[in-house]
Amino acid sequence: MPRFALVLEWDGTPFFGFQRQPRQPSVQAAVEAALLAVTGEAVAVHAAGRTDTGVHARGMPAHFDLSRDFAPFRLSEAINALLRPQPVAVVDCRVVADDWHARFSCVGRAYEYRIINRRAPLTLDLHRAWRITRPIDADAMHDAAQLLVGSHDFTTFRSAHCQAKSPIRTLDRLDVRRDGDRVMITAAARSFLHHQVRSMVGCLALVGQGMWTRDDLAAALAAKDRCKLGLNAPPDGLYFMNAVYPGENDHGFQHATGIDA
Known part of the structure; x- marks a missing residue:
């Protein structure tokens, strides 16, 4: 078979x-x-x-x-x-x-979240990105994001309906970069909790808009309480990018998925 x-x-x-x-x-x-x-x-x-x-x-x-x-x-x-x-x-x-x-x-998964930071409505990117009209500071977002890298209890950043047995996850990477009016957030880990990426992005967006500080994000993480979540980003901008497997190049997936093991 x-x-x-x-x-x-x-x-x-x-x-x-x-x-x-x-x-x-x-x-x-x-x-x-x-x-x-x-x-x-x-x-x-x-x-x-x-x-x-x-x-x-x-x-x-x-x-x-x-x-x-x-x-x-x-x-x-x-x-x-x-x-x-x-x-x-x-x-x-x-x-x-x-x-x-x-x-x-699978031993690794990567997501990308796409924000378009502009006043004009979306046309080509409608339903494929999150439009934020207020100016956002991608550098401040990236700096704050490093607080979430590593092994943590991500209870604050998991859905109330998440079925995972443990809220502990190890985040390998959380990068924020700007290219013109586009702000991209890349997250990589062995596995993620339900809504974890969208929840992290939502709170980072608050930091980028000056509505939260880096310390506010740290406090939300430390609280281990979903009620302390600032914002859950909409699904429109979230993309599953690739997965990593031991010896995955033997299956020839590197070119097709962009995986670089």
């Missing part, structure tokens, strides 16, 4: 997240329906992470098992043909080892 790995890209605007939802469109349901039409097999697609309603992906690894062989290129072409016009695409497809698991083999 061959195991296939995919790298998926999607615009999350019309979807209620990756995970299959009753009576609501999801990325998982769309891909599984395309696979059923192509192969005649009802399979479960497992992804490296679960994204919320409206969240996008540039390089989400996923896997599934089939009972018979298919040429990976032809399989990906057929899936893409059946996914249209939904904004989901298979950007890589290949056979992997039977014990390779998109979620449980």
